[in-house]
Amino acid sequence: MQIKETSKIYDVIIVGSGAGGGMATKILGDAGLKVAVVEAGPFFDPKSPEQQTQLKWPYESPRRGASTVRPFGDFDSAYGGWEIEGEPYTRKNGTKFDWFRSRMLGGRTNHWGRISLRFGPDDFKKKNIDGLGDNWPIGYEDVKPYYDKVDKLIGVFGTKEGLRNDPDGFFLPPPKPRLHELFYIKGTKKSNIPAIPSRMSMLTKKINEDRGVCFYCGQCARACQVYADFSAGTCLIFPAQKNGGQIDLFVNAMVREVTTNAEGKATGVSYINKEDRKEYKLKGKIVVLAASACSSARILLNSKSKQHPNGLGNSSNIVGKYLHDSTGASRSAFIPDLMNRKTYNEDGVGGMHVYTPWWLDNKKLDFPRGYHIEQWGGLGMPSYGFGFNPNDLNKYIGEKVGGYGESLRDDVKKYYGSVIGVSGRGESVAMKDNYCEIDPTTVDEFGIPVLRFHYKWSNFEIKQAKHMHETFEEIIHNMGGHILQDRPSKEQEYGLLAPGRIIHEVGTTRMGDNKKTSVVNKYQQLHEADNVFVVDAGPFVSQADKNPTWTILALSWRTSDYIIEQLKQQNI
Amino acid sequence: MDRRKSIKSIILGSVAGGLAVNGCKPVSEESLIAPTVKVDEKHFGRTPLEKELIAELNAKTFFNPHELETIEVLCNLILPATATIGGALEAEVPEFIEFMSKDIPEYQPKLRGGLMWLDHKCNTDFGSEFKSSIETQQKEILDAIAYPDIKVPENKRPLEVQFFSLIRNLTLTGYYTSKIGIEDIGYKGNTPNIWDGVPQDVLEKHGVSYNEEWIAKCIDQSKRSDIAKWDENGNLLT
Numbered sequence: 001m002q003i004k005e006t007s008k009i010y011d012v013i014i015v016g017s018g019a020g021g022g023m024a025t026k027i028l029g030d031a032g033l034k035v036a037v038v039e040a041g042p043f044f045d046p047k048s049p050e051q052q053t054q055l056k057w058p059y060e061s062p063r064r065g066a067s068t069v070r071p072f073g074d075f076d077s078a079y080g081g082w083e084i085e086g087e088p089y090t091r092k093n094g095t096k097f098d099w100f101r102s103r104m105l106g107g108r109t110n111h112w113g114r115i116s117l118r119f120g121p122d123d124f125k126k127k128n129i130d131g132l133g134d135n136w137p138i139g140y141e142d143v144k145p146y147y148d149k150v151d152k153l154i155g156v157f158g159t160k161e162g163l164r165n166d167p168d169g170f171f172l173p174p175p176k177p178r179l180h181e182l183f184y185i186k187g188t189k190k191s192n193i194p195a196i197p198s199r200m201s202m203l204t205k206k207i208n209e210d211r212g213v214c215f216y217c218g219q220c221a222r223a224c225q226v227y228a229d230f231s232a233g234t235c236l237i238f239p240a241q242k243n244g245g246q247i248d249l250f251v252n253a254m255v256r257e258v259t260t261n262a263e264g265k266a267t268g269v270s271y272i273n274k275e276d277r278k279e280y281k282l283k284g285k286i287v288v289l290a291a292s293a294c295s296s297a298r299i300l301l302n303s304k305s306k307q308h309p310n311g312l313g314n315s316s317n318i319v320g321k322y323l324h325d326s327t328g329a330s331r332s333a334f335i336p337d338l339m340n341r342k343t344y345n346e347d348g349v350g351g352m353h354v355y356t357p358w359w360l361d362n363k364k365l366d367f368p369r370g371y372h373i374e375q376w377g378g379l380g381m382p383s384y385g386f387g388f389n390p391n392d393l394n395k396y397i398g399e400k401v402g403g404y405g406e407s408l409r410d411d412v413k414k415y416y417g418s419v420i421g422v423s424g425r426g427e428s429v430a431m432k433d434n435y436c437e438i439d440p441t442t443v444d445e446f447g448i449p450v451l452r453f454h455y456k457w458s459n460f461e462i463k464q465a466k467h468m469h470e471t472f473e474e475i476i477h478n479m480g481g482h483i484l485q486d487r488p489s490k491e492q493e494y495g496l497l498a499p500g501r502i503i504h505e506v507g508t509t510r511m512g513d514n515k516k517t518s519v520v521n522k523y524q525q526l527h528e529a530d531n532v533f534v535v536d537a538g539p540f541v542s543q544a545d546k547n548p549t550w551t552i553l554a555l556s557w558r559t560s561d562y563i564i565e566q567l568k569q570q571n572i
Numbered sequence: 573m574d575r576r577k578s579i580k581s582i583i584l585g586s587v588a589g590g591l592a593v594n595g596c597k598p599v600s601e602e603s604l605i606a607p608t609v610k611v612d613e614k615h616f617g618r619t620p621l622e623k624e625l626i627a628e629l630n631a632k633t634f635f636n637p638h639e640l641e642t643i644e645v646l647c648n649l650i651l652p653a654t655a656t657i658g659g660a661l662e663a664e665v666p667e668f669i670e671f672m673s674k675d676i677p678e679y680q681p682k683l684r685g686g687l688m689w690l691d692h693k694c695n696t697d698f699g700s701e702f703k704s705s706i707e708t709q710q711k712e713i714l715d716a717i718a719y720p721d722i723k724v725p726e727n728k729r730p731l732e733v734q735f736f737s738l739i740r741n742l743t744l745t746g747y748y749t750s751k752i753g754i755e756d757i758g759y760k761g762n763t764p765n766i767w768d769g770v771p772q773d774v775l776e777k778h779g780v781s782y783n784e785e786w787i788a789k790c791i792d793q794s795k796r797s798d799i800a801k802w803d804e805n806g807n808l809l810t
Binding site for chain 1: 746
């Protein structure tokens with residue numbers, strides 16, 4: 001088979017169209033560069049009647065939204081999941097890692113939780129605080145101007161709280177709390193745990209003429225047809241196209257490797273067109289990888305050449321290392337004071353209106369890093385699973401469990417909206433021994449060698465999860481609630497979810513000043529090929545007790561500015 | 573700006589993409605903030621592969637006619653119609669259970685085995701199949717399997733008890749995700765609206781209130797269509 005090449009030479013080839021790739025497309029496209037965006041999945045626009053799941057009713061799905069096909073149910077917008085047919089990955093030495101991939105324009109930004117938190121000053125310098133891991137080569141002051149710009153371009157609601165390590169931004173006003181959230185606020189207050197308005201990227205207020213304002217259907221995971229929440233397609237790539245950008249979108253195009261020349265510099269990428277299953281080459285002066293932390297590492301490791309025998313940018317052997325995900329543990333509770341509710345529309349925005357940022361000093365605790373708390377509840381739209389075990393909660397009020405007939409209707413109504421969930425999302429410590437690498441024994445259906453994962457939680461994370469449960473129990477007790485699950489044991493790692501389950505994987509191409517211990521420099525430029533950049537979460541030196549997306553966006557913008565500057569100076 | 577007018581312009585301005593305002597309803601704030609939605613009935617956002625899978629499942633049949641009739645009897649006992657609202661049969665729950673038995677094949681042995689158990693038990697006790705026994709006999713059988721011992725973990729309970737829990741779960745979830753069931757539960761969302769907090773009577777009923785300082789920071793919905801502008805310190809000006 002002959003690989004097909006095009007004669008067109010792009011200024012920039014961007015691999016991936018999620019948060020990092022979307023932002024690079026917007027900034028580089030607006031700067032007048034010729035841009036190719038290469039996406040492994042199909043085109044996606046939540047406005048398209050054929051692709052839309054927003055405002056659909058459960059009965060429009062024959063499985064009523066069950067998660068048989070899509071891991072978060074039929075109405076979630078993500079095309080993909082932890083397992084994708086034809087695209088396997090493997091695990092090493094009995095360790096666990098679950099790898100979530102969305103194959104679509106906009107990637108995981110179409111369905112994500114929109115929790116949009118800045119990293120704080122401490123988050124870039126954790127080694128200074130606890131001696132673990134490494135500091136970033138940049139600090140909050142380097143990223144702050146970009147966080148400010150991202151806030152204004154994309155829109156995020158929140159409130160100025162003056163918390164040192166949870167910096168304020170340019171916020172839209174938040175929505176009012178829902179009923180169960182008032183109970184959560186009450187429960188946290190009693191234990192002096194903070195609860196503040198959440199910070200999420202839905203437009204509670206207009207920011208420009210192109211995007212609509214939130215109409216409170218609570219379905220951001222389905223992606224918004226009026227573009228009132230942040231998705232990379234709707235908020236970055238489409239506006240860049242509309243702005244007259246010279247942007248060619250390649251969809252269903254699975255990048256295999258970055259091609260390089262005799263000097264070891266990138267010349268473009270090769271990809272498999274999923275429709276005709278043939279390999280193609282694109283030429284570009286600059287390659288920007290934004291395929292997600294693990295996919296970008298995979299592309300680099302698969303880009304072997306005479307100049308880069310160990311994979312592109314990998315003479316340090318660091319590509320794939322220091323993989324880390326956020327920690328996660330959850331509990332739920334029945335709140336008798338929330339029984340027998342009058343129903344009204346409290347869909348609100350998709351997700352929580354209230355959350356708890358990390359509030360303690362780890363120096364006084366037996367684990368090094370913090371977590372934030374998310375909560376859920378309310379009078380949500382029924383979906384598959386609603387009505388299961390309709391009166392199990394009877395046991396808490398001294399009534400009989402089980403039965404059939406008309407009384408079940410009363411039971412379902414009695415308990416509708418009376419259950420609250422709490423989840424901790426925390427920072428793990430980046431470890432060299434948690435990594436992904438190429439599994440030479442396995443290829444995907446496109447013939448591309450796949451990733452093999454090796455990942456173990458340490459006692460740092462396990463002790464943190466234990467602390468989460470102690471906190472959950474205290475808050476639930478304060479709300480007068482009954483906890484619905486036993487506290488997971490030490491043997492169960494205190495309910496710590498398998499790494500990869502929180503879908504915040506970062507760190508596989510980490511940044512640093514030292515070429516021997518890092519993959520990219522502080523501008524996310526490969527140490528070993530100055531025309532290759534990584535703008536997903538791969539360059540993160542450490543994950544904070546925050547969600548990564550806002551930092552991906554800010555750093556991608558910063559790198560894009562750097563690329564424009566370097567091109568002007570003819571340095572690359 | 574008059575709040576009512578502004579809310580009208582908000583919806584017209586912001587949802588012009590996929591939604592249209594229903595102009596026929598009487599003019600009230602309610603109608604202004606709740607435009608009807610243009611829904612394409614043919615799609616619920618399936619990819620071509622997902623559509624194929626649904627077609628494949630629909631082309632298969634799992635339950636035989638006798639089993640399906642028994643499921644109908646069971647569904648009707650679990651959630652009968654009331655004087656005012658339809659029950660599981662009106663909500664087409666048996667058809668839903670047929671689909672789910674193919675969508676989640678792990679359910680199949682428990683469902684089919686449980687139905688066999690019902691007929692066996694009914695034949696033994698009353699000399700007739702479950703579906704053709706009289707209601708008091710059917711209920712006598714169900715009374716023995718419908719109230720699980722909650723101290724025993726679910727997977728350690730007798731098969732017939734697990735079977736009944738599964739069929740009850742499927743009946744209730746099928747019902748409450750149907751049009752009739754959503755009406756019965758009183759879910760009011762899945763429609764464009766403007767969230768402006770919990771109604772006062774609800775706050776009072778549940779003994780909570782809003783903190784004024786908190787509320788002062790929340791969105792003033794009459795200004796939601798004014799384009800956001802900030803000073804250099806991030807203070808919102810509009």
